[in-house]
Amino acid sequence: AQRVTQPEKLLSVFKGAPVELKCNYSYSGSPELFWYVQYSRQRLQLLLRHISRESIKGFTADLNKGETSFHLKKPFAQEEDSAMYYCALSGNSSASKIIFGSGTRLSIRP
Amino acid sequence: DTGVSQNPRHKITKRGQNVTFRCDPISEHNRLYWYRQTLGQGPEFLTYFQNEAQLEKSRLLSDRFSAERPKGSFSTLEIQRTEQGDSAMYLCASSPFRDEQYFGPGTRLTVT
Numbered sequence: 001a002q003r004v005t006q007p008e009k010l011l012s013v014f015k016g017a018p019v020e021l022k023c024n025y026s027y028s029g030s031p032e033l034f035w036y037v038q039y040s041r042q043r044l045q046l047l048l049r050h051i052s053r054e055s056i057k058g059f060t061a062d063l064n065k066g067e068t069s070f071h072l073k074k075p076f077a078q079e080e081d082s083a084m085y086y087c088a089l090s091g092n093s094s095a096s097k098i099i100f101g102s103g104t105r106l107s108i109r110p
Numbered sequence: 111d112t113g114v115s116q117n118p119r120h121k122i123t124k125r126g127q128n129v130t131f132r133c134d135p136i137s138e139h140n141r142l143y144w145y146r147q148t149l150g151q152g153p154e155f156l157t158y159f160q161n162e163a164q165l166e167k168s169r170l171l172s173d174r175f176s177a178e179r180p181k182g183s184f185s186t187l188e189i190q191r192t193e194q195g196d197s198a199m200y201l202c203a204s205s206p207f208r209d210e211q212y213f214g215p216g217t218r219l220t221v222t
Contacts, residue, residue, distance in 0.1 A: 088152070
């Protein structure tokens with residue numbers, strides 16, 4: 001079964017502390033992995049994708065195929081990072097529909 | 111604003127009524143997707159168009175749901191005989207070929 005699991009509904013950390021949002025996936029094949037973010041009163045937008053291997057707004061995510069994980073990390077949290085974060089995958093078919101996890105709300109305390 | 115637009119942004123309807131939502135994708139994006147999001151969950155795929163052809167439908171899309179993209183530009187999603195379980199945020203996204211999907215602001219449906 002194709003599935004994305006985000007075990008934490010809410011993660012609260014202090015400003016300046018490291019952040020790690022967990023994501024595990026289940027997929028037979030080689031999926032493409034993403035992190036989407038939704039800031040308050042804004043639309044859902046792509047944060048990063050594993051194939052680009054970029055650091056966006058200080059966030060990175062490494063695909064671990066052995067553990068089927070794609071955790072999102074940032075060494076020093078900032079208040080503007082407070083948002084809803086969704087881990088997601090798409091398959092290698094031409095449709096490329098996205099399968100989302102249930103999301104983690106990240107709250108950065110000052 | 112040249113992003114994906116959706117109308118209406120909010121819809122309140124009584125159980126049993128029909129509703130129709132519209133999505134205008136980013137110009138020249140040939141792929142268009144509909145998702146549904148309920149409280150506490152991530153978006154769930156409903157259906158996908160490449161140009162005017164509807165190429166995939168989720169089993170979540172019951173017979174009461176129908177989607178069209180008549181000229182390969184805007185799309186409509188119609189729900190007939192609405193039920194309280196249809197209350198959700200309906201999201202539209204578009205993309206050029208097999209690439210990043212750009213999401214609209216969503217239409218929030220409340221069925222009373």
